[in-house]
Amino acid sequence: MNDSIDRLTKLFLKLPGIGERQARRFAYFMMTQQEGYVDSLARALIAVRAHANTCSRCLRIFEGNPGMCSICSDDHRDQTKVAVVEKSQDIESFARTDYNGVFFVLGGLIPIMQKEILQGTNAQKLIDRVATEATNESLQEIILAFPLTPNGEHTDSALRELLAPVAGAVMITSLGRGLSTGTELEYADPASLEASLKKRE
Numbered sequence: 730m731n732d733s734i735d736r737l738t739k740l741f742l743k744l745p746g747i748g749e750r751q752a753r754r755f756a757y758f759m760m761t762q763q764e765g766y767v768d769s770l771a772r773a774l775i776a777v778r779a780h781a782n783t784c785s786r787c788l789r790i791f792e793g794n795p796g797m798c799s800i801c802s803d804d805h806r807d808q809t810k811v812a813v814v815e816k817s818q819d820i821e822s823f824a825r826t827d828y829n830g831v832f833f834v835l836g837g838l839i840p841i842m843q844k845e846i847l848q849g850t851n852a853q854k855l856i857d858r859v860a861t862e863a864t865n866e867s868l869q870e871i872i873l874a875f876p877l878t879p880n881g882e883h884t885d886s887a888l889r890e891l892l893a894p895v896a897g898a899v900m901i902t903s904l905g906r907g908l909s910t911g912t913e914l915e916y917a918d919p920a921s922l923e924a925s926l927k928k929r930e
């Protein structure tokens with residue numbers, strides 16, 4: 730009887746932060762909406778996926794043509810400073826600060842209990858990029874910009890250990906005090922992020 734509701738509920742369940750009850754609520758909500766809305770939603774979903782690409786340099790997911798994203802190919806940005814963030818949407822928080830460097834998306838945090846620290850994230854790709862750019866002196870600072878959570882702090886220290894041997898004279902810094910404990914970077918207010926960038930150590 731409820732085939733399409735069940736199917737839609739299962740699809741909504743895949744969304745970040747959505748539980749069974751909320752997923753079902755969304756499914757029922759769709760049944761009460763005008764066809765125009767549902768059609769636009771379906772088309773918007775297909776379009777956002779069709780235009781999504783991963784930047785070949787910073788690994789950010791962006792809307793545009795394959796290759797490098799607009800940040801990585803921007804000559805006006807300080808390409809010698811790289812902020813390493815957990816996820817693509819964290820970069821949007823930096824857009825509201827004075828930060829003028831570039832980025833690298835780690836694609837997750839390194840969990841405290843994980844033994845193989847290179848698994849599950851783009852850590853190896855970061856090491857490779859730093860090794861190359863440290864050698865040709867096109868990199869001066871790596872800013873580790875993770876949330877103040879146990880896994881965020883663990884990722885910070887794990888990356889410091891991994892990067893130290895290849896970074897050479899490149900400075901490795903972390904966001905200083907300013908952000909509240911537990912705050913995800915994507916939700917950080919610009920003033921706090923700005924403050925923690927200024928106080929990086």
Ligand SMILES: [Zn+2]
Nearest residue numbers: 784787798801
């Ligand atoms: Zn990029």
